[in-house]
Amino acid sequence: MSSTAPEAAKAELVRRLRDLVAPEFVIEDAETKRPYECDALPIYRELPMLVVLPESVEQVQSVMRLCHDEGVPVIARGAGTGLSAGALPSPAAVVLSLARLDRILEIDPLARTARVQPGVRNLAISEAAARYGLFYGPDPSSQIACSIGGNVAENSGGVHCLKYGLTVHNVLRAEVIDVSGERFVAGSEGLDAAGFDLMALVTGSEGLLGVVTEITVRLLPTPETAQVIMAAFDSVSLAGDAVGAVIAAGIVPAGLEMMDGHAIRAAEAFAQAGYPTDASALLLCEIDGTAEEVAEHCGRVERMFGELGAISTRTSRNEAERALFWKGRKSAFPAVGRISPDYYCMDGTIPRGRIAEVLTEIDRMAENYGLRVANVFHAGDGNLHPLILFDANVPGEFEKADEFGGRILELCVAVGGCITGEHGVGIEKLRQMPAQFTDSELEQLHAVKRAFDPSGKLNPGKSVPTLRQCQEYRTLARTRESAPTGPSSAPPSRTLSRMRKSST
Amino acid sequence: MADICDQIIESIEAARRNREPLSIVAGASKRFLGRTSNGSPLEVAAHEGIVSYEPGELVLAARAGTRLTEIEATLAERGQALQFEPPSFDGAATIGGTLACNMSGPARPWSGSVRDAVLGIELVTGRAERLRFGGRVMKNVAGFDVSRLQAGALGAFGVITEVSLKVLPRPRHTVTLVRALDAADAIVHMNKLAGTAKPMSGACWHDGSLYVRFSGAESAVEAAAGQRGGERLDPAATSRRSEAHARDTANGATRRRIRSAAKRSTRRRLRSAANRQTMQPRSGGTWPSIGSSISGPAHRSGASRFRRRRRYRGSTANGSSTGAAHSAGFTATSTRTNSNAWRNRRAAT
Numbered sequence: 086m087s088s089t090a091p092e093a094a095k096a097e098l099v100r101r102l103r104d105l106v107a108p109e110f111v112i113e114d115a116e117t118k119r120p121y122e123c124d125a126l127p128i129y130r131e132l133p134m135l136v137v138l139p140e141s142v143e144q145v146q147s148v149m150r151l152c153h154d155e156g157v158p159v160i161a162r163g164a165g166t167g168l169s170a171g172a173l174p175s176p177a178a179v180v181l182s183l184a185r186l187d188r189i190l191e192i193d194p195l196a197r198t199a200r201v202q203p204g205v206r207n208l209a210i211s212e213a214a215a216r217y218g219l220f221y222g223p224d225p226s227s228q229i230a231c232s233i234g235g236n237v238a239e240n241s242g243g244v245h246c247l248k249y250g251l252t253v254h255n256v257l258r259a260e261v262i263d264v265s266g267e268r269f270v271a272g273s274e275g276l277d278a279a280g281f282d283l284m285a286l287v288t289g290s291e292g293l294l295g296v297v298t299e300i301t302v303r304l305l306p307t308p309e310t311a312q313v314i315m316a317a318f319d320s321v322s323l324a325g326d327a328v329g330a331v332i333a334a335g336i337v338p339a340g341l342e343m344m345d346g347h348a349i350r351a352a353e354a355f356a357q358a359g360y361p362t363d364a365s366a367l368l369l370c371e372i373d374g375t376a377e378e379v380a381e382h383c384g385r386v387e388r389m390f391g392e393l394g395a396i397s398t399r400t401s402r403n404e405a406e407r408a409l410f411w412k413g414r415k416s417a418f419p420a421v422g423r424i425s426p427d428y429y430c431m432d433g434t435i436p437r438g439r440i441a442e443v444l445t446e447i448d449r450m451a452e453n454y455g456l457r458v459a460n461v462f463h464a465g466d467g468n469l470h471p472l473i474l475f476d477a478n479v480p481g482e483f484e485k486a487d488e489f490g491g492r493i494l495e496l497c498v499a500v501g502g503c504i505t506g507e508h509g510v511g512i513e514k515l516r517q518m519p520a521q522f523t524d525s526e527l528e529q530l531h532a533v534k535r536a537f538d539p540s541g542k543l544n545p546g547k548s549v550p551t552l553r554q555c556q557e558y559r560t561l562a563r564t565r566e567s568a569p570t571g572p573s574s575a576p577p578s579r580t581l582s583r584m585r586k587s588s589t
Numbered sequence: 590m591a592d593i594c595d596q597i598i599e600s601i602e603a604a605r606r607n608r609e610p611l612s613i614v615a616g617a618s619k620r621f622l623g624r625t626s627n628g629s630p631l632e633v634a635a636h637e638g639i640v641s642y643e644p645g646e647l648v649l650a651a652r653a654g655t656r657l658t659e660i661e662a663t664l665a666e667r668g669q670a671l672q673f674e675p676p677s678f679d680g681a682a683t684i685g686g687t688l689a690c691n692m693s694g695p696a697r698p699w700s701g702s703v704r705d706a707v708l709g710i711e712l713v714t715g716r717a718e719r720l721r722f723g724g725r726v727m728k729n730v731a732g733f734d735v736s737r738l739q740a741g742a743l744g745a746f747g748v749i750t751e752v753s754l755k756v757l758p759r760p761r762h763t764v765t766l767v768r769a770l771d772a773a774d775a776i777v778h779m780n781k782l783a784g785t786a787k788p789m790s791g792a793c794w795h796d797g798s799l800y801v802r803f804s805g806a807e808s809a810v811e812a813a814a815g816q817r818g819g820e821r822l823d824p825a826a827t828s829r830r831s832e833a834h835a836r837d838t839a840n841g842a843t844r845r846r847i848r849s850a851a852k853r854s855t856r857r858r859l860r861s862a863a864n865r866q867t868m869q870p871r872s873g874g875t876w877p878s879i880g881s882s883i884s885g886p887a888h889r890s891g892a893s894r895f896r897r898r899r900r901y902r903g904s905t906a907n908g909s910s911t912g913a914a915h916s917a918g919f920t921a922t923s924t925r926t927n928s929n930a931w932r933n934r935r936a937a938t
Binding site for chain 2: 110119194195196197207217218219239240242247250251254263269276277278279280281285286288289290293294306307309328332333334335336337374375377378380381382400409434435436437438463466467468501502503504505506507508509510512518521524525526527529530533534535536537539548549
């Protein structure tokens with residue numbers, strides 16, 4: 086086929102899209118498309134064929150219909166803050182940005198719900214609900230920027246999900262446009278919906294099943310008060326035991342976070358939060374609720390930490406101090422960015438009781454790979470975020486970091502955990518999926534995908550690897566295992582060879 | 590403790606060879622839900638026993654036929670509980686049936702449903718494949734959420750053989766207050782109260798009385814209860830009442846209109862994705878949780894919705910709403926029949 090045929094088809098597609106959406110919101114020149122080439126995992130980059138920014142649900146629907154008729158794949162995109170390359174474009178696909186659907190349609194203070202468009206920022210919902218004494222529970226670290234549509238696609242968590250749940254627990258209803266442009270409703274305004282629980286299926290489906298155009302979220306009453314207890318420990322295993330003790334004592338903290346020595350020192354240098362820089366592990370335990378409850382639980386937790394060998398404990402005395410304690414934790418990622426040219430954030434979940442053992446093993450692996458790791462994690466629910474520090478300008482160092490990251494995730498599965506707690510699989514973790522699922526299970530996931538999208542046009546190639554890819558991944562893993570521990574001399578090339586590594 | 594998974598797989602394989610539909614039965618405690626299934630019974634109650642329980646992890650995994658009473662007793666020894674307070678139906682209910690029917694109790698609007706507590710499942714599909722989804726950790730977003738898809742699917746995707754759940758510490762202190770109030774005022778009152786940061790864990794209107802429950806730290810519960818009027822209720826009476834309420838609500842709601850949630854073709858493909866012909870008993874039914882009657886947008890239509898509900902309860906829209914509830918699968922056909930039946934009835938009234 087001559088090369089002009091696809092060019093002509095593309096020009097025709099652009100013309101027809103511009104009939105549906107205002108011309109300036111159908112982007113085809115490389116320079117304007119550039120910001121869409123990656124999400125917040127920029128090691129994977131690719132320019133899309135086109136970017137379309139509809140402003141209404143009807144426009145989304147007509148764009149979907151047109152792309153369906155023309156057989157063009159569609160990649161939905163929210164705010165682009167995803168950490169697994171779930172919104173990575175492809176030169177054969179249209180990127181459908183939901184950014185202009187950014188209105189809060191209704192807040193119902195009595196029913197404690199908010200009806201919002203997908204482009205609304207996570208934090209904007211809580212800000213708008215604040216006047217009614219309500220807030221939206223899940224608070225990913227990117228909450229000032231990330232959109233609620235993206236939260237639904239990824240089933241995002243946050244530091245407070247131990248008590249308030251993940252996105253899936255806080256979303257009631259979604260209107261979804263399917264691959265053929267037809268609208269369907271998942272969930273209901275009530276707490277439990279009739280029929281199959283499509284809301285659970287759509288949440289965390291990474292844009293593979295449909296495009297969400299409206300979301301009804303639950304709002305929760307803002308707690309009367311909250312306090313943070315900060316406790317420093319000599320070792321991560323003592324801190325890990327303390328986490329288990331809080332849970333076993335029947336207290337459910339709003340958040341329970343742990344940082345290791347590297348992370349503590351980086352965060353303290355950046356935020357001056359008053360963290361003890363000589364500690365090997367730091368716990369931040371937030372208790373919220375009524376004034377009576379907070380006072381009762383804080384006292385118990387502080388005593389417990391003392392009994393379990395904390396070298397120091399401090400309880401926030403006011404809101405300013407509480408905010409300061411959190412500032413260090415919340416800025417841990419950029420803080421680590423200052424002590425290393427690049428870092429790569431992992432996202433495995435493990436049973437809480439294995440924390441010390443897993444961290445020790447990660448340290449051992451880090452030594453073998455010759456790389457440093459800073460650990461920041463949601464200790465309360467066992468969600469690890471090891472940050473692998475590397476320098477992309479040193480040849481081969483990114484490949485080492487990448488392989489090391491994969492091994493951390495496989496370690497998580499080996500101790501009874503999983504490869505991703507809240508960032509999603511996207512492109513990044515496709516290679517670890519066979520560690521968690523058998524071929525039959527993956528085939529079942531493909532069958533679910535086919536039920537919604539028989540031709541595979543929605544966000545193709547993400548989230549669930551093909552069985553052929555799995556075979557390759559398993560072969561690679563075996564080769565690696567037969568080699569001595571540490572980095573293999575020939576790191577596996579990226580199976581998706583068209584992906585380029587960032588040069589930054 | 591018995592593992593009869595191999596037998597279950599054999600039965601499904603045989604049913605598949607003979608193209609015979611199956612009706613999954615465990616405790617048979619929820620026959621009042623859905624309609625009669627025409628599949629031959631596949632008894633799974635013997636597949637029972639707690640497989641693992643780690644109080645420090647807040648995770649319990651049990652075979653599907655395990656009785657709720659056994660699970661609750663085990664949890665109580667360590668001061669923990671099922672946060673969704675499922676009705677145990679005189680001890681007959683199993684964890685598999687509870688999940689398949691998405692059955693939760695009075696705490697549902699505050700601490701979530703069984704669907705919210707599910708961390709992972711093992712499922713034997715209609716193709717007799719034994720598959721695992723989710724896991725035993727609090728957060729897991731790898732792959733589609735097939736575990737939660739089972740909640741309320743009435744066994745349509747296969748036989749649930751194992752369930753792992755998030756469990757929570759039992760509240761240290763609980764107080765229930767009761768006062769006389771009519772239904773319309775009670776709905777508004779409950780919703781307003783639920784919008785305040787009090788340690789609420791239940792609200793229910795039954796027979797002219799509003800019940801409000803507070804649970805949590807003793808100091809907080811006493812402070813919240815002290816600010817409100819009403820008589821304190823004996824805890825045992827509360828749980829009996831909530832169980833009766835669960836039965837009433839579910840029974841009446843079975844006959845509610847079922848809104849089409851997705852394209853029929855999608856639902857059909859989704860089902861056949863797991864089954865290809867086996868798990869298709871002609872039975873169905875669906876219901877809102879107890880929570881949906883007392884929170885959410887109920888106030889919008891207020892008393893009129895309430896009255897409509899009560900009318901359904903006396904109706905015979907679907908004939909008798911008996912049927913193997915745990916077992917039933919609901920097909921696109923049954924959904925259509927249900928909503929047609931509703932439309933016809935509405936036209937008639």
